[in-house]
Amino acid sequence: MIVLDITVMNVALPRIQADLGFDATALSWVINAYTLVFGGLLLLGGRAGDLFGRRRLFIAGTALFTTASLAGGLAESSAWLIAARIAQGLGSAMAGPSTLALLTTTFTEQKARLRALAWFSGMSSAGFAVGLILGGLLTEWLSWRWVLFINVPFGVAVVVLATRFLREPERRPARLDLPGAFTATAGVAAIVYGFIRAAADGWGEPATLVSLAVGAVLVAVFLAIETRAPQPLLPLRLFADRNRAAAYVNFFLGPMAGMSMFFFLTQYLQDVRGMSALGTGFAFLPMALLVFATSRFIPRVLPRFGPKPTALVGTACMIAGVVLLTQLSAGSGYFPLLFVPMILMGLGMGLAFSPLNVIIMATVPPADAGAAGGVLQTMQQTGATLGLAILVTVFGSATRSATGTPEEIMVSGMTTAFVASAIIATLTFVVALTFRRTR
Template sequence: MEHSLSTTLSSSDAVAGTRVTASPRASRLRSGIVLATLLTCQLMIVLDITVMNVALPRIQSDLHFSATGLSWVMNSYSLVFGGLLLLGGRAGDLFGRRNLFIAGATLFTLASLAGGLAPTAGWLLAARVVQGIGGAMAGPNTLALLTTTFSDPKARMRVLALFSGMSSAGFAIGLIVGGLLTEWLSWRSVLFINVPFGLAVVVLALLYLPTAQRQSAHLDLPGAFTATTGVAALVYGFISAASDGWGSATTDIFLAAGAALIIAFLAIESRTAQPLLPLRLFADRNRAAAYANMFLTPMAGMSMFFFLTQFLQDVLGLSALATGFAFLPTAALMFTMIRLIPRLLPRFGPKPVTLVGAGSMVTGLILLTQLTTDSGYFPLLFIAMILIGCGLGLAVSPLNVIIMSNVEPHEAGAAGGALQTLQQTGASLGLAILVTVFGTATRSAGGSIQHALVSGMTTAFAAAAGIATLTFVVALTFRAVRPTTAGARRGQTPVTESSSG
């Protein structure tokens, strides 16, 4: 792998017009620095989605948020981040991914510093909006840079599996980090922690990240407007559904507007010579199925983090720190599966790997429907967390590889932006649906407050298991292939071959 990475980086420098005279050891060191820089940025962006959850009670107390206003600490970031991902990915294709990545990481870091210093609620919300803008600039270009920089098939599979691992396990790690920082320091530290890592990412990117050639093209402004406003309207509609219910006029208006704008966006893209989102990306059966599961899996998976955090704190009475560490089995199993993906995919192809992952996730969610007010952490909750961690690792990690493995270099940013947009929108929609299911079940349940709370959670887990079953059905559509000698000689992976026809 080290040889392939250094070879790839050398070729990338040649594209950029830079002569490489470094020794093999220096090239391997540089390849490791580039990989660490890109993965650290991705982890930083993903952590920010969950790391704030544990700190919300302290934030509400210090900055005097109302109960409804507090949700916007999370929603303001999600709304802007989800709405701008497609635009950020395509802008990187056209104006330079390295430039967009560095600018986005810089903006995210400065906004984190400003948020940590926030004296008022409005100041914090403004900082979160700017964080979302920076994340949308850096996120899809992180994935595109990984895909184009590490072009050797084996190296690409490894780094994409690691990227997927950072994206998936980051949710669990965020709860652990948030619990540690909130307990030991203050809620402001969950924002300040981004500053040293963000500075390191920017400096190392300036020094080591190879410059890719820009594409001679124009930005699809009508597509950019309809995509950005459409996704933002949908995300806001889902947020409104979670807080006000599906019968709310605000929910209906924004969901209808979002759907209309997305339809308009697709119509524009089908007629534009240089689209923001090339629809041919979905023509490949394996890639289309991977995109579908990238939408569905977060819909089901987010429920575990959201509801189990409440169960551990409100029912079992764990502290924020203990709650974070309770998710260690999930994070550990995710990382374990991620390490196995580069070996499993070439041997078995995407179909059996994702089927096993989806089945494991469904089983874990079904186990969570058996929770009661008397349930402890062991054995039911512990086993469910292991199954879900294994399931998410196997079900999600191959998707990045399938989607990005044979994308044309000039469309890598668009493909990455579409991937992360579907992931973000799926998570928002899933949470809105499951919170609504939870609220309805809680209101109709009798008994104590804790009994009603657990009843709502188990009903939501049942709905999540139903959504996870859909990921199993979609995984059945992947082509089942085996590696071929010819393919190996061409340097292709089984994923590439299975998705080419």
């Protein structure tokens, strides 16, 4: 539910824009309002689970997420929808780190933990792609509002089943690092806002430069706070292990590259190629199937080959897929210039990112499980949010100088954004080279 809700909105974006009156650059806030709050508060959510109880926070967060989904589906204005997405992000930040922590502390035997984390990776990775298909089905058959309403019955079921079956693990003394939480969230928010302003108004706008500068200062202050805090939100010891540190970095870079595909291709398929929301959803089916199928082999592949070959093959597939997308034109058909990148991205995401959950969480001490899970998901969500903001900025800059029909101008901006995605994806390959050859 939590990961799916990042992408399920993408297919519905054109309908939301028409219904609630978003402009082209403000539309990205339908995605960013959720991922920004989610990513910004995940570290705090991880420590709050240690303090108040992981089971309790998991149930409370899921309940808030479900209630906010209902409110978002009833939205009558753009501000109402953004507020509901913010509340969804808050609920996800409460439940997300506790999910991983509960898995890690429930399954203590190494083989069982590996299988449990692999299942989690499969669900998480598939959620990105399945969200696009589900969004298409619901938007076409019912309304864009149902991409939010669909969370309600599942959320209620999760709360009821968790109350009955989940056990509360042993609680450890903890304190909330509120200065760290404030500076991290405000810093990332300021940077993302600066990129969004740059997309709309250009780099010469004073508000853009001030926002980026303030964001950079706040992030630096956050890191300084974390080096001195007795119980930091971001324990630097988690980065002492080389494989875990590399996995964290790639969990930041990977979504930066991947979000461009979800955000721009849904608009390309509907606004340029004239496909329905349902057709757009099914266009992503090959990728969704491959992401999930590939992640199911991780418990066998990872012990046999180790993280380095697995991640290198996966990131190479991602790079190839994004590079192919830079060749799109307004007249490109689904075969082969969209179908082949879908296949490559499905294989790449399954191989490159599904092992990262296992690498990070399999050996983490129980006392750090909440913080480790919070850092993992923070990297993922902050990367997705910041990546989308950067790519929307690249898109906006390219379209301002492009000429031709509206469709040709839009595609010119998208292909320029895909070039930036390819550069970011190449960085994930470079980081994957630093994994130790262990099994």
